[in-house]
Structure formats: C-alpha cells, structure tokens
Amino acid sequence: MNGRSRYTILFVLCYSMMMTCAGQTAKELFESGNAKAQTHDYQGSIADLDKVIKMEPHWAKAYYNRGNAKSALHEYEDAVKDYSSAIAYDTTYKEAYYNRGNTLVKLQRYDSAIADYSRTIALDPVFSRGYYSRGTTYGDIKKYREALMDLDVAIMLDTSYPRAYLNRGTVLAKMHRFADAKTDLDRVLGAEPKNDRAYLIRAMAEAGLEESDAACADFHQAKLRGNKEAEEYIKSYCEGK
Numbered sequence: 001m002n003g004r005s006r007y008t009i010l011f012v013l014c015y016s017m018m019m020t021c022a023g024q025t026a027k028e029l030f031e032s033g034n035a036k037a038q039t040h041d042y043q044g045s046i047a048d049l050d051k052v053i054k055m056e057p058h059w060a061k062a063y064y065n066r067g068n069a070k071s072a073l074h075e076y077e078d079a080v081k082d083y084s085s086a087i088a089y090d091t092t093y094k095e096a097y098y099n100r101g102n103t104l105v106k107l108q109r110y111d112s113a114i115a116d117y118s119r120t121i122a123l124d125p126v127f128s129r130g131y132y133s134r135g136t137t138y139g140d141i142k143k144y145r146e147a148l149m150d151l152d153v154a155i156m157l158d159t160s161y162p163r164a165y166l167n168r169g170t171v172l173a174k175m176h177r178f179a180d181a182k183t184d185l186d187r188v189l190g191a192e193p194k195n196d197r198a199y200l201i202r203a204m205a206e207a208g209l210e211e212s213d214a215a216c217a218d219f220h221q222a223k224l225r226g227n228k229e230a231e232e233y234i235k236s237y238c239e240g241k
Helices: 003-038 042-055 060-072 076-089 094-106 110-123 128-140 144-157 162-174 178-191 196-208 212-224 228-238
Strands: none
Touching: 003 042, 003 060, 042 060, 060 076, 060 094, 076 094, 094 110, 094 128, 110 128, 128 144, 128 162, 144 162, 162 178, 162 196, 178 196, 196 212, 196 228, 212 228
C-alpha cells in the first residue's frame, strides 16, 4: 500500500469518526439545551441549540426548541422564524404550527395565527388546544360566532378545561347572552375560586342581568384578588347603589 492510499484510508476513517462524534455531540448539546430551558436559562439553551443547528441544519426539533426559548425571552420575530424553519423541515409538525400561532398572537398578527391554528386542527382534529386558541383569537378580533363555535368544540373535547369555560363565558357576555355566560363562569370559579378574571366577567354578566348586588359583590372579589379593571367598574357601577 503506497503512502497516498494509506493517507486516503486514514482520512476516510477520521472523517467517519468525526461525523459520529459530531452526531453524539449534537445530541448532547440538544439535551443540554433542553435542560437549560427547563431551568429558565433560555440564553444558555439558545447557545447550545445554535451549535446543534450548525452541526445538524435540518433538525426540525432543534429549531422548534430554539423558537420556544426565544419566545420565552419575548424575541417573537426570531421565534417565528425558527418555528417556520422547523415547519420547512417537517410540514406535519403540529406543535410548531401551534406555537407559531401563539407567537403571532403576541405580535397581533391574528389572521396568520388563525391560519396556523387551523393547520394544527387539520393535522389533529381532536386537538382541543387548537380549537381553544383559534376560538380565543377569533374573540380577540370580535368574530364572536366563530369564537363560540371553536370554544364549544374545545370544551366538548376536554370538559375539564377552565380557561376554555372562562373564554367562552367572556364571549357569551360580549354577545349579551348573560345567563349562559354566568353558567360558564360559575363553573370556572368552582374549579378556580381565586380567579380574578372570572369574578370580573361574572360581575359583568350579573350587571347585564340587572343583578346589581351580586355584580358588585363579584367586582369587589375581583378587586380583592388584584384585578385593576374591577376598580373602575366599582366606581362607575357600584358606588351610590
């Protein structure tokens, strides 16, 4: 065997070993990034995942996890880019569509968020959080009929989802269906008796039903639990009654 052949074989072996080591190191860094995110060290997590992506540029979950870390740091535009990269490498990545939708809501890009939630539902028609988030976002843009339909489905799929009852109760109150709203909010407060927002919305429903004593009692309960909006309602609705 001449020197050139020996060099070629050694090069191939060394390259193969480097690739194996790189794969192991990428996995270790990926796990390290996950562990750091669990302890809220999001900058450290991003630093690890940057290295992972440099080594394994098609690893969808690495982009997804880095997007989660960036979203936790309120770096929403960069988070959206990472979720989009994850989706580019795995078009069936339900969680990436869902979290991109959540981040788009924070950027007030509601129509794009609704499109992403719709994709999660297409991928998993019994994904209750997809319906919940899409319904909540419809509520944000005052499409109350669509919001109500989605929140109904979310509750049908998961009857023990207090936030879905809270948001449906809020939508029902805005639609002036006060008795139905109060029923939902009674359920929320049965499960979460310290929920200030539930007291506030139930008070609004009671005011709509002209149950002024109950409404004022709930406004005060909301204020007692730190709800700032309740103070204005107490001044405008309850004082002097």
